[in-house]
Amino acid sequence: MISEGENTRYDLGIIASWIKPESRVLGLGCGEGELLYFLKTKKQVKETGIEIKEERVRTCIEKGLSVLQGDINEEILDYPPDYFDYVILSQTLQQVFEPESLICSMMKIGKQAIVSFPNFCHWRIRMQLLFSGNVPVTKELPYEWYNTPNIRVLSINDFRRFAERLNFRILKEAAIVLRDMNQNGDIVTTYPNLFASYGIFMIAKQKLKKNDEDKGMGNETS
Amino acid sequence: MSEYIEHDRVGKSVGQVEKKLYTFAESSEKMVLENGTHFGPITLAYETCGRLNSDRTNVILVLHALTGDSHMAGVYSEEDAKPGWWDIMIGPGKGMDTDRFFVVCSNIVGGCMGSTGPSSINPETGKPYGMDFPVLTMGDMVRAQKALMDHLGIKKLLSVVGGSVGGMQVLEWCVRYPEMVCSAIPLATTTKHSALAIAFNEVARQAIMADPNWCNGEYYSGKKPDLGLAVARMIGHITYLSDESMRQKFGRRLQDQSDFSYGFKADFQVESYLRYQGSKFVERFDANSFLYITKAADYFDLEQQHGGGSIVQAFSGVLAKFLVVSFTSDWLYPTYQSKTMVKAMKKNGIDVSFCEIEADCGHDAFLLPNERLTRLIRGFLEGVFNDIGR
Numbered sequence: 001m002i003s004e005g006e007n008t009r010y011d012l013g014i015i016a017s018w019i020k021p022e023s024r025v026l027g028l029g030c031g032e033g034e035l036l037y038f039l040k041t042k043k044q045v046k047e048t049g050i051e052i053k054e055e056r057v058r059t060c061i062e063k064g065l066s067v068l069q070g071d072i073n074e075e076i077l078d079y080p081p082d083y084f085d086y087v088i089l090s091q092t093l094q095q096v097f098e099p100e101s102l103i104c105s106m107m108k109i110g111k112q113a114i115v116s117f118p119n120f121c122h123w124r125i126r127m128q129l130l131f132s133g134n135v136p137v138t139k140e141l142p143y144e145w146y147n148t149p150n151i152r153v154l155s156i157n158d159f160r161r162f163a164e165r166l167n168f169r170i171l172k173e174a175a176i177v178l179r180d181m182n183q184n185g186d187i188v189t190t191y192p193n194l195f196a197s198y199g200i201f202m203i204a205k206q207k208l209k210k211n212d213e214d215k216g217m218g219n220e221t222s
Numbered sequence: 223m224s225e226y227i228e229h230d231r232v233g234k235s236v237g238q239v240e241k242k243l244y245t246f247a248e249s250s251e252k253m254v255l256e257n258g259t260h261f262g263p264i265t266l267a268y269e270t271c272g273r274l275n276s277d278r279t280n281v282i283l284v285l286h287a288l289t290g291d292s293h294m295a296g297v298y299s300e301e302d303a304k305p306g307w308w309d310i311m312i313g314p315g316k317g318m319d320t321d322r323f324f325v326v327c328s329n330i331v332g333g334c335m336g337s338t339g340p341s342s343i344n345p346e347t348g349k350p351y352g353m354d355f356p357v358l359t360m361g362d363m364v365r366a367q368k369a370l371m372d373h374l375g376i377k378k379l380l381s382v383v384g385g386s387v388g389g390m391q392v393l394e395w396c397v398r399y400p401e402m403v404c405s406a407i408p409l410a411t412t413t414k415h416s417a418l419a420i421a422f423n424e425v426a427r428q429a430i431m432a433d434p435n436w437c438n439g440e441y442y443s444g445k446k447p448d449l450g451l452a453v454a455r456m457i458g459h460i461t462y463l464s465d466e467s468m469r470q471k472f473g474r475r476l477q478d479q480s481d482f483s484y485g486f487k488a489d490f491q492v493e494s495y496l497r498y499q500g501s502k503f504v505e506r507f508d509a510n511s512f513l514y515i516t517k518a519a520d521y522f523d524l525e526q527q528h529g530g531g532s533i534v535q536a537f538s539g540v541l542a543k544f545l546v547v548s549f550t551s552d553w554l555y556p557t558y559q560s561k562t563m564v565k566a567m568k569k570n571g572i573d574v575s576f577c578e579i580e581a582d583c584g585h586d587a588f589l590l591p592n593e594r595l596t597r598l599i600r601g602f603l604e605g606v607f608n609d610i611g612r
Binding site: 046048054057058060061062063064065066067068069070075078079080083 | 543545561564565568569571573574575576577578579580594597598600601602604605608
């Protein structure tokens with residue numbers, strides 16, 4: 001796991017470990033650029049971020065990152081095919097209005113896409129639903145139904161089925177739980193759809209050229 | 223397109239600077255302008271701050287807006303109350319840190335601030351050029367600036383920075399001399415004037431040319447077309463502000479009176495403000511220069527001139543890394559125009575950052591003190607400088 005004294009979020013650390021040095025990376029909804037900055041400084045990637053909030057965009061640019069202010073659904077359309085080695089959508093999928101078209105756009109401009117999202121079928125959520133009769137509110141999903149930005153409800157299994165239906169290959173996946181303010185966490189190998197709070201997937205188009213192929217399916221970290 | 227805002231001295235300053243002049247394109251080697259005219263000699267006024275490093279990799283070229291000049295920072299003398307027009311951005315520890323960077327600001331040919339322009343003496347007649355001055359393009363202005371860089375022995379520009387008409391020059395630099403420009407910061411600018419922008423310029427030019435003192439541009443020995451130029455400036459100032467900023471700054475407040483005068487003096491504060499700006503402007507600017515520079519801005523069309531009609535094609539050879547900035551209330555060069563250029567850059571795989579800064583002061587926002595813009599520019603330049611180092 002990457003750390004080297006950095007306080008990188010555990011889930012971002014896993015994503016970072018999947019990315020080859022000096023590759024070209026696009027971060028969608030990159031926030032204040034935590035992951036991109038790590039990748040730029042530690043893995044010498046050529047980074048681009050897209051973020052809608054001016055303040056976050058400014059924070060990124062002040063760090064020396066290349067970031068565009070705009071809507072990810074629109075901004076993603078302007079790049080040449082396969083321009084990026086990796087297109088990352090971290091913890092944002094659940095807020096996307098049209099996930100299918102966005103992920104298809106990601107696969108168009110990127111050789112690989114990395115998607116992470118909260119698992120809505122975590123056992124705590126299931127229990128809340130069953131016993132309280134209310135729509136669940138958890139640490140990972142702390143909103144009420146009337147103020148949540150999370151409009152897409154999916155589980156780790158759902159994403160697998162989605163990838164299969166759209167004919168994407170899953171190159172890597174990790175089911176995790178986070179602790180210590182997200183700084184640490186664990187890989188969940190037993191019943192991940194029940195016990196993991198987050199899923200992270202790396203997907204690619206079905207037919208890859210041999211030299212682009214990333215071996216080691218199913219390995220979470222190196 | 224504005225321009226030029228006077229500030230009081232703030233913070234650390236680069237101190238005393240001087241206006242320098244460089245003359246080239248003399249009789250045997252005149253410059254061939256885009257309209258085909260052979261023109262020369264050309265003098266450019268410029269200013270430098272900071273120190274050139276030994277490998278000459280720390281040069282920032284600053285390009286000013288329509289009515290600006292080479293005096294970007296510092297003061298000409300200790301008695302000077304007002305520093306250069308971008309003193310808030312350029313200086314020790316400022317957005318463009320003169321402790322690290324060698325910052326050069328070049329005036330434009332066609333202007334009236336020390337460079338050759340319509341008010342200069344035509345060596346062939348011994349009289350001011352007036353309307354005999356050739357109609358120039360942004361490309362001509364930038365080629366003249368290139369001659370200045372050659373003269374200074376500068377082969378690489380760490381960054382080229384400018385707003386408005388200065389931003390057009392920035393874009394022209396990146397397209398014409400791609401191998402020379404490492405990065406660029408076009409602020410509040412466009413790849414071509416909209417009909418709205420041309421319309422405002424045309425009304426401003428008509429105001430000058432309708433002034434009986436204009437005399438087809440031959441007014442240098444008599445009365446100047448001050449009224450026309452003042453009206454032109456008033457029109458400009460409307461475009462540099464915004465509905466919001468005018469509401470905040472003036473509203474419908476009256477000037478030094480509690481009721482209407484029921485006449486045509488300046489009742490409203492906004493009228494008084496525009497009249498003041500107009501009358502102040504005629505003291506420092508030449509009406510013919512205003513005509514020539516606004517025309518060059520209207521002619522500027524990056525996609526036609528460099529892309530055969532395609533904006534994507536226009537950026538195809540460009541190598542610079544970009545920071546494009548627009549301002550929410552800029553209605554002269556609205557954000558969609560910046561987004562158009564950003565889109566074309568992306569399609570070419572150019573490394574570009576874009577930020578639309580929330581500001582209610584309109585087009586002139588890039589010239590006003592704005593810590594957000596300062597930090598953006600500082601961070602971006604730092605990143606570029608580090609990238610080159612590694």
